[in-house]
Amino acid sequence: MILTIAKREFLSMFLSPLAWVILAVIQVILAWSFFTSIDVFFSIQSDLTTMKNAPGVTDLIATPLFEVASIVLLMVTPLLTMRLISEEKRNKTISLLYSAPVSIADIVLGKYIGLLFFVFTLIAMISLMPLSLAMGTTLDYSKLFSGVLGLFLALAAFSAAGLFMSSLTDNPMIAAISTFGLLLLLWMINLSTETAGSVFSYLSLHVHFTALLRGILNSRDIAYFVLFIVGFIVLTIRQLETQRLQS
Amino acid sequence: MSALISVNNLTRHYGDFCAVDDISFALAAGDILGFLGPNGAGKSSTMQMLTGNLAPTFGEIQINGVDLLENPKTAKAALGYLPENPPLYKDMTVLEYLEFCGRLHLISKQQLAAACDSAINRCGLSDVRQRLIRNLSKGYQQRVGIAQAILHSPPVIILDEPTVGLDPIQILEIRDLIKTLGENHGIILCTHILPEVQAVCNRVQIINQGRLVYSANMEDMLNTENMQYEITLSNVSDADTLSQDSTFTSAERISEHGFLVASDVAADKLIEHIVQQQWGLTKFTEHKTSLEQMFIELTLADNKSDDALMDGAA
Numbered sequence: 292m293i294l295t296i297a298k299r300e301f302l303s304m305f306l307s308p309l310a311w312v313i314l315a316v317i318q319v320i321l322a323w324s325f326f327t328s329i330d331v332f333f334s335i336q337s338d339l340t341t342m343k344n345a346p347g348v349t350d351l352i353a354t355p356l357f358e359v360a361s362i363v364l365l366m367v368t369p370l371l372t373m374r375l376i377s378e379e380k381r382n383k384t385i386s387l388l389y390s391a392p393v394s395i396a397d398i399v400l401g402k403y404i405g406l407l408f409f410v411f412t413l414i415a416m417i418s419l420m421p422l423s424l425a426m427g428t429t430l431d432y433s434k435l436f437s438g439v440l441g442l443f444l445a446l447a448a449f450s451a452a453g454l455f456m457s458s459l460t461d462n463p464m465i466a467a468i469s470t471f472g473l474l475l476l477l478w479m480i481n482l483s484t485e486t487a488g489s490v491f492s493y494l495s496l497h498v499h500f501t502a503l504l505r506g507i508l509n510s511r512d513i514a515y516f517v518l519f520i521v522g523f524i525v526l527t528i529r530q531l532e533t534q535r536l537q538s
Numbered sequence: 539m540s541a542l543i544s545v546n547n548l549t550r551h552y553g554d555f556c557a558v559d560d561i562s563f564a565l566a567a568g569d570i571l572g573f574l575g576p577n578g579a580g581k582s583s584t585m586q587m588l589t590g591n592l593a594p595t596f597g598e599i600q601i602n603g604v605d606l607l608e609n610p611k612t613a614k615a616a617l618g619y620l621p622e623n624p625p626l627y628k629d630m631t632v633l634e635y636l637e638f639c640g641r642l643h644l645i646s647k648q649q650l651a652a653a654c655d656s657a658i659n660r661c662g663l664s665d666v667r668q669r670l671i672r673n674l675s676k677g678y679q680q681r682v683g684i685a686q687a688i689l690h691s692p693p694v695i696i697l698d699e700p701t702v703g704l705d706p707i708q709i710l711e712i713r714d715l716i717k718t719l720g721e722n723h724g725i726i727l728c729t730h731i732l733p734e735v736q737a738v739c740n741r742v743q744i745i746n747q748g749r750l751v752y753s754a755n756m757e758d759m760l761n762t763e764n765m766q767y768e769i770t771l772s773n774v775s776d777a778d779t780l781s782q783d784s785t786f787t788s789a790e791r792i793s794e795h796g797f798l799v800a801s802d803v804a805a806d807k808l809i810e811h812i813v814q815q816q817w818g819l820t821k822f823t824e825h826k827t828s829l830e831q832m833f834i835e836l837t838l839a840d841n842k843s844d845d846a847l848m849d850g851a852a
Binding site for chain 2: 292295296299303306307382383384385386387388389390391392393394535536
C-alpha cells in the first residue's frame with residue numbers, strides 16, 4: 292500500500308518537466324565543478340608527490356564535488372518537496388487518499404519513500420562522476436561510500452523537512468520558501484565562532500554532513516540524521532491528523 | 539439485515555459554529571438516499587465525515603457494521619466516494635488513474651484489469667481510456683470521478699453532486715447508472731437538484747442548518763401529499779368558482795385563466811368532472827413540485843423562526 296503511493300509519487304515527478312529539468316541542471320552544474328576539481332588536481336599533482344600524507348584523488352575531487360552537491364541540493368530539494376502534500380490539498384485530490392483504506396501514516400510514508408526513489412536517482416547520477424575516475428586511477432572506496440552515505444542522509448533529511456513544510460500549507464510556493472529558510476538556518480546555525488561545541492554546533496546539518504564527508508562514520512552523526520528524519524515524518528503525520536480534526 | 543451505514547448523534551463544530559448538529563440516520567442495501575439541503579446546510583461536512591475526510595466532534599459512524607473511527611481501514615474498504623471536486627490526478631491517463639485507485643482499494647492484480655474495464659464501460663469512458671485526464675472535458679472528468687467511486691464495487695457509494703457539468707444526455711445516463719447500482723449497493727446521493735432526487739432516489743432526507751429536518755420514503759412522501767394540478771380554464775377567471783366545488787380540496791389562481799388546484803380524486807375522473815362543468819379546459823398538467831415545495835417550506839420555515847427569535851431579542 293505504501294509502495295503503491297510511493298510508486299505513483301515517483302512516476303508523477305517524471306510526468307512534469309520539473310524532475311527532468313532539475314536532474315539536467317544539477318548534472319550540468321556538478322559536472323562543471325567536477326571538471327574544475329580535476330583541473331586543480333592536475334595543476335598541483337607535482338607538488339603532491341613531494342608531500343608526506345598527501346591527500347588522494349578522492350579527497351581532492353570527490354569530496355569537493357559532494358560539498359558543492361549538498362549546497363546545490365539544499366536549494367533544489369524545497370522545489371521537489373513543495374508540492375508533495377500542499378498540491379494535493381489545493382487540488383482536493385487528498386480526499387481520494389483519505390477515503391481509501393489507507394492510514395495517514397501510509398500516505399505520508401508513501402510520499403516520502405517516493406521522494407527517496409528520486410533522491411536515489413539523483414545520487415546515482417552524481418556518484419557516477421567520481422566513479423568514472425576508477426578507469427584511470429585507484430579510488431578510496433570507503434571514503435567515497437562514506438561521502439555518498441552522507442549526501443544521501445543529508446538529502447533524506449532535507450526531504451523530510453520539506454515534506455513537513457508541505458503539509459502545513461496548501462500553497463506550494465510558501466512550502467518551498469519556508470523549507471529553504473529552515474534548511475539554510477540549520478545548515479549555517481553553527482557559523483558563529485562562539486558556538487563551537489555548543490548546542491548550535493550539534494544542531495547544525497553541516498557539521499554532521501562534513502564529518503561523514505571526511506570519511507568519519509560516527510554513530511552520533513548517523514543518529515542525528517535518523518532522528519531528524521523520523522522527527523519530521525512523525526510531525527507530518529500528526530499535522531495531517533490534526534488538520535482532519537480542525538479543517 | 540444490518541444497515542450499510544448507521545450514523546448516531548453525529549456532530550461537528552468549526553470553532554463556535556456548529557455545522558452538523560446531532561444527525562442520526564441509517565442506510566440499507568438497495569436504498570438510494572437523496573441528501574438534500576440548501577448551501578451551507580452541512581451536506582458536504584456530513585459526507586466528509588462519513589468518508590473519513592473529516593473527524594466528527596462527537597458521534598458514531600458505522601459502515602457495513604464496522605466503526606469508522608475505531609477501525610478506519612476496514613470501514614473505508616466498503617466505501618466509494620465521489621467528492622464535490624472529483625479527486626483526479628490530471629497528469630495521468632484515465633486507465634493509469636483507475637489502476638492506481640484500484641490498487642489503493644486493494645483490488646488484487648488478477649482482478650484489476652477486469653475491474654477497470656467494467657468501470658470504464660459503465661461510465662462510458664472507452665473512447666478516452668488512454669487520454670490524459672487534464673485534456674478531458676468537465677463532463678468526462680466527472681465520469682472518471684464516478685468510475686473511481688464504483689471501481690471496487692463497494693457496498694456503500696457516496697456521490698456528492700455527481701451530475702454537475704454533464705450535458706442532459708449524460709445526466710440521464712448517469713441517473714440510469716445510479717439506479718442500476720442501487721439494486722445491489724447502498725447509495726447516498728448528495729445534491730441540490732430536486733428533480734434528480736425525484737427521478738432516482740427512493741428515500742429522501744433534508745438537512746437544514748446542520749439539523750435533519752425531514753426524512754421519508756419517496757413513495758410515502760408523494761402519497762401523503764394531495765396531488766396538485768396546474769389547469770388552464772378559458773371560461774373561468776376567478777378561483778371562487780373552483781373553491782365552491784367540493785371536488786377540489788384547494789384552488790388558487792396563478793395567472794389570468796390558470797389555476798393551481800389540489801384534489802384527492804384520480805386524474806382521469808378529475809378531467810371528466812372539469813369537462814362536464816364546461817369550464818373550457820385547455821391545459822392540464824400534474825404539478826410536480828411537491829418535493830420542491832416541501833424543501834422550501836422546511837428550509838425557509840426554519841430560517842424565519844430564527845429571524846423571529848433575533849427580532850425578539852433585539
